[in-house]
Amino acid sequence: MNHMIYLDNAATSYHKPKCVLETLAYHTRNSSANAGRGGHDASVRASSLLMEARETAADFFGISDPLRIVFGQNTTMALNLGISGLIQDGDHVVISSMEHNSVSRTVAARENVEYTVVMANEQGYLNPFDVDRAIRTNTALIVINHASNVTGSVQDIRSIGKIAEKHNIPLLVDAAQSAGCIPIDVEQMNISLLAFAGHKCLMGPLGTGGLYVREDIPIRPVLFGGTGSMSESLSMPEFLPDALEAGTVNAPAFAALASGIRFVERHQSEIRQKETYLTQRLLHGLLNLDSVTVYGSPLQQNRVGVVSFTIDGRDPAECSNILNQKNHIAVRAGLHCAALAHQTIGTIQGGTVRASVGFFNKPSDIDALLLAVKHLC
């Protein structure tokens, strides 16, 4: 597997910083007791690790109270906790047409909840005023994808946050593709709930993600079970994180996520610079190939390193199979669990090939992909 060129960072960051791998290994060996489920030293140590991870994540996102961060397995879980914990029968929800299925399916699954899909343009950008126009008297939640996993388009969350504030409606931001790539400050952006992946741009291990819930948001538990607190009661505790964090949390993985966040913090400008450079190189190369169509913005502004394209007369799945088998390049083809986004950009039939860059990619990885795509044209 050593010679694989990994360009599927939007799915998960395969290559992790050494500090993340070492932290994970160290704490798996030395701190694998169950956090919050005992008073013995090993359990207390695991609880402290989790608290340190919460503090690290809170600092990173401008969250003043780390106890408002709930840890879970991934962004999907965080989005489910946020959406299902907030909306009730009779409510209306506003989502965008760039949403991942972890938002659209979760909202659509509620029979007695109506929702409006605000359309982005064909490059994947929303007009914040359209979000404003979609709001009704019974709108209980706005859910917006920060950075698209199909086009890489980044939405103007600050403006949407202002709209949400004006109407006093909670704004849930899906930061699966942005947390770690784009600076996020929940207070400045007026984000009421933030769902993030630990295992993508924050460089943490698989199985890590989280949800921030602002203090004034009344959220109900979605998952029920042990929390290591108030065990005499048949109800879930009302305080966070316990109210939304039933079951054992993987403390070593979150300690490693904290390492990943610190790594990203230390290298923030370097990461941004490198990913921008690699994305530009990729966009430029693809746009120069006649039979390739690139989706999303051809420019670098307001985008992350996710690039979708198709090759005339070629099935995207076939392209990715050839790239994998012949060139050992890992990309992803199809709808990327985001049918709405593909409807928006006109690629719902067959989807696209998606290449997504990460900090550990080299310019030669991009060149290898471009050469392989050229051979497919």
Add this chain to the structure above:
Amino acid sequence: MKYAYIIYNSITFASRVKREAARSFCWCSMLQTPGEISTNGCSYSIRCKVEDVPKVAAVSSRLNIQIKGIYLSRQEQGKVTYEPYDLS
């Protein structure tokens, strides 16, 4: 030796206070609340020196974390007894 037990609803609260207290050089330990003074199942306490109670209480209040009770422990002839501590 007398210790103070400051009781919280969860280990998450206790560990948040403990870490924050350590930042102002107030060192405490964290342990499951002894049954005799526990306000509910699975509560956790911070154990600290009696003179540090006001500091820990101030940290809790700054973090908006509710204290469920404060007790002083005394060990006599191998037996531990607890008496409530009045913060005011």
